[in-house]
Amino acid sequence: MNDNLKADLYDGRELETPCLVINSKLVDANIAAMAEKVKPFGVKLRPHAKTHKLPEMAARQLAAGAIGITVAKISEAEVMAGSGIRDIFVAYPIIAKSKIERAARLSLSGIRLIIGVDSLEGAERISEVAVREGAELEVRLELDTGLKRTGAAIGTAVQLAKQITELAGIKLSGIFTYRGTMVAGASTLDVRAAGLEEGRLMADAAAELRNAGIAIQDVSVGSSPTSVAAAEVEGVTEVRPGTYIYQDRMQTVFGITTLEECAGAVHVTVVSRPSPNLIIVDGGSKTFATDVQPGHAPLNLKGFGHVIGDADAVLERMNEEHGMIHVLPESPYKVGDIIRIIPNHICSTVNLHNFVYIKEETGVLRKTSVAARGMLE
Incomplete structure (x- = not known):
């Protein structure tokens, strides 16, 4: 879990959360994989x-x-x-x-x-x-x-x-x-x-x-x-x-990808730990899409996303600005920790964000406006 809590840097500063980070190397791998799969047909x-x-x-x-x-x-x-x-x-x-x-x-x-x-x-x-x-x-x-x-x-x-x-x-x-x-x-x-x-x-x-x-x-x-x-x-x-270009938790349940191949993750910060088995993060329904609800067949997802590095943590509830994550009492989370979460549905999650950070293979983060975000008409 320790690697999960290390913060990425942008322009030498810790990222301000909540934000969405896209792994460029995984994007290219996902693009190539789909092109290769359909090519024979x-x-x-x-x-x-x-x-x-x-x-x-x-x-x-x-x-x-x-x-x-x-x-x-x-x-x-x-x-x-x-x-x-x-x-x-x-x-x-x-x-x-x-x-x-x-x-x-x-x-x-x-x-x-x-x-x-x-x-x-x-x-x-x-x-x-x-x-x-x-x-x-x-x-x-x-x-x-x-x-x-x-x-x-x-x-x-x-x-x-x-x-x-x-x-x-x-x-x-x-x-x-x-x-x-x-x-x-x-x-x-x-x-x-x-x-x-x-x-x-x-x-x-x-x-x-x-x-x-x-x-x-x-x-x-x-x-x-x-x-x-x-x-x-x-x-x-x-x-x-x-x-497929980013993948998400839904696609892992369908069996067409793995969590390791998911290119998009929402970064959030622990802002409160009011009890041993509950942490509060600064990302809620304005950060994570809620159109793919947990607990519904056939996916039967547990929570609103996968907490990277902690299979026991469950993002079980959200208000607009708060995410409530159930954790094990012995987990080491503390106020200020950065957590990465793969959303259930990446498409509508992207549409909630004005910009994303694209993480290049060098580790450099590039802030990019989501050009077609909010285009409703």
């Missing part, structure tokens, strides 16, 4: 930038073989395009005409921009703006494969796709889905089975569309847990993992 890799929200990290992914990136918001696309990223998929239905106008401007500037659509109403809005702006907007039809989020029902895909292709200013180039880790409609830890089922559902949907005379080039699927298995399915052309 001949699918395209289009990572989701929701995890890092940094053009720098997107550039690393592209350099390692990714063909483009994925985002969820047009504002995120603008940030990435502004830093030189030229192939961007907004995997979300864009409905507001003002946002479609922004998409048209990006497309007309020379960016390959793809946007999601899952309804005729949404497609008609895209068509109206595209025609007015003199643009042709590339779209992918989102299908619901069981998560019951956005996405048209698979049974309506052929009819809806035909209606979309009849609209001016739109080019329907593919289909996509996000399913998470599900088999037969239920959450699972069997990520291989989940990925294969997701891939087959979408490959079958693409075959139906093609049989109906609709030219579908891209079949885009996958998350960090399911991408490798989904890539095996004939007919899948693209996978969109996101979390």
Whole structure:
């Protein structure tokens, strides 16, 4: 535990906490590992930038073989395009005409921009703006494969796709889905089975569309847990993992990584020890994401993160500014100690931080603004 309590330095000073530190060497290793895993299947890799929200990290992914990136918001696309990223998929239905106008401007500037659509109403809005702006907007039809989020029902895909292709200013180039880790409609830890089922559902949907005379080039699927298995399915052309670049505690439970391969850790300081089995740290719900709650199947996580170097410690409760960690009475924690915690979910944790510290192989820490942080529109 002693190594865990040593503080990192930035500009020769102890880091002010709470803060998020990203290990650059592990980032590069994670990027390379995913590229190597999907390469044998001949699918395209289009990572989701929701995890890092940094053009720098997107550039690393592209350099390692990714063909483009994925985002969820047009504002995120603008940030990435502004830093030189030229192939961007907004995997979300864009409905507001003002946002479609922004998409048209990006497309007309020379960016390959793809946007999601899952309804005729949404497609008609895209068509109206595209025609007015003199643009042709590339779209992918989102299908619901069981998560019951956005996405048209698979049974309506052929009819809806035909209606979309009849609209001016739109080019329907593919289909996509996000399913998470599900088999037969239920959450699972069997990520291989989940990925294969997701891939087959979408490959079958693409075959139906093609049989109906609709030219579908891209079949885009996958998350960090399911991408490798989904890539095996004939007919899948693209996978969109996101979390893999940093990894997190969730992914370790899924069995796709180890705690040692997690590149991101939140640094917090012990500010109080009110009793032998309780320490209070300066990171709460404004520091750690709470969307992945402990104690829920199938992950059944214990606490809100893994305390590095102390398997017995549990981050069991949080208020906005306080984290309450249950520890063994004999543990040596004292006020002022620095603790590192791997969050349950790194993606939404990153979005809580205005900047991160990137730890280079030399040990130097580089403070970097999270460029696409808080881009909600």
